[in-house]
Amino acid sequence: MNRHLPRHWQNHPFPQLAHTRIASPTAEYRAEAAPYLAKARLNGAEHHRFAHILCADDGEAAQQAHYRRHLCAAARLGNAAALYDLACYFRGGYPDLAQIVAPDAALAERLMDLAVRKGYPHALFERAWQHLYHTGDSARGREYLLRAAAGRSQAALLLLADCHARGRFGFRRSRRLATFYKKSAWRDDVLGT
Secondary structure (H helix, E strand, C coil): CCCCCCHHHHHCCCHHHCCCCEEECHHHHHHHHHHHHHCCCCCHHHHHHHHCEEECCCCHHHHHHHHHHHHHHHHHCCCHHHHHHHHHHHHCCCHHHCCCCCCCHHHHHHHHHHHHHCCCHHHHHHHHHHHHHHHCCHHHHHHHHHHHHHCCEHHHHHHHHHHHHHCCCCCCCCHHHHHHHHHHHCCCCCECC
């Protein structure tokens, strides 16, 4: 485990999300990248983490190539976070990268399905949102929302708090539960968006 990570991330179900894109000067980049470069083979979580370690001195094209290469490697190894990131990537969720990768809705949906099957909280939340707000299938939407909240998705916890505050989508109106989920959303071990 990276010694720079706060302690609460060591017990998190998806510790690879402790840091997002890091752009560092060359010396800091070498220090951050050394453990990954020293290994002959990286596992899915390590590829996903290494994808987010970028050198500020590299050009944008080199940074994007590094990001894509390691994100794809992590997804091939079954990393749920990488599958979700790639689904967003191919859906066109990263406008600054649209010129590099053409949006592919069918591939994005397949990758999102894999992330949902693996129980990735952000993917579960997106599926819950889709069922609650677009298809009108409240029962399935509630199921996905509860699973995403159990995985500590901040967005899911906040939506669950709102559902209990207003009594929406079949959740009973409860001020106590709304307060509980709202407070839970701001704990240190919650996955932000």
